[in-house]
Amino acid sequence: MTSFRFALGTAVVLGIASGAALAAGDLSKQTPIEITVDLGSPGKHEFAPKQLKFETGKLYKLILRNSSSDPHYFTSHAFSQMVFTRKAQVTQQQNGKTVTLAEFKGAIREIEVYPGQSAEWWLVPIAAGRASDLRCDIKTSDGKTHAELGMTGEIVIE
Structure with a gap:
């Protein structure tokens, strides 16, 4: 016994x-690591920061904030292949609080953020590597893309 x-x-x-x-x-029990990327600024076509770093297996909340007067894309096909997307959300500031207006699930390859707005991409990097194809392909009135004007970047996953 x-x-x-x-x-x-x-x-x-x-x-x-x-x-x-x-x-x-x-x-699903991890607290997300927040990384904010500014998509352009008044008169400038750029990602700030220009290089993003992530670590595999950690949950991130990538905040894409557009304070410029132009819409901008956050596009990287290579990055989208190296991450698992938990969700993407459209958010807005209301009375000093962030309010979620919409939520998307599944594979995300490109997010467009309108002037004065922001979006959140909740993701977990699942493969290490370097994505050097981060860009904004929106065209200006003269036919050039924002990427041609300098809105490019790099993403490193370790």
């Missing part, structure tokens, strides 16, 4: 320990 109790006690302890180990790997 003593060995049965010992075996049962051991099984319970191991079961609790393995459950805790599984919970530690539960990405």
Whole structure:
């Protein structure tokens, strides 16, 4: 009987320990790491910062903020292949609080953010590498893209 109790006690302890180990790997329980990217500024076509760094396996909330008077794209096909998208949200400031207006799920390859607005892309990098194709392909009135005017960047996942 003593060995049965010992075996049962051991099984319970191991079961609790393995459950805790599984919970530690539960990405839905992570607090997101916030990274803000400014998409242009008045009179400038640029990403700020121009280089973004991520680490595989961590949850990020990528905040795309457009304070310029032009719409801008955040486009990187290579980056979209190296991440798992949990959701993308359209947000707006109302009475000093961020309010979610819409939410999208599934593969995201490009996000357009209108002037004075912001969006959130919740993602987990799943592959290391370098994406040097970050760009904004919106065209100006003279036919040039914002990328041709300098709105390009690089994303590094370690």
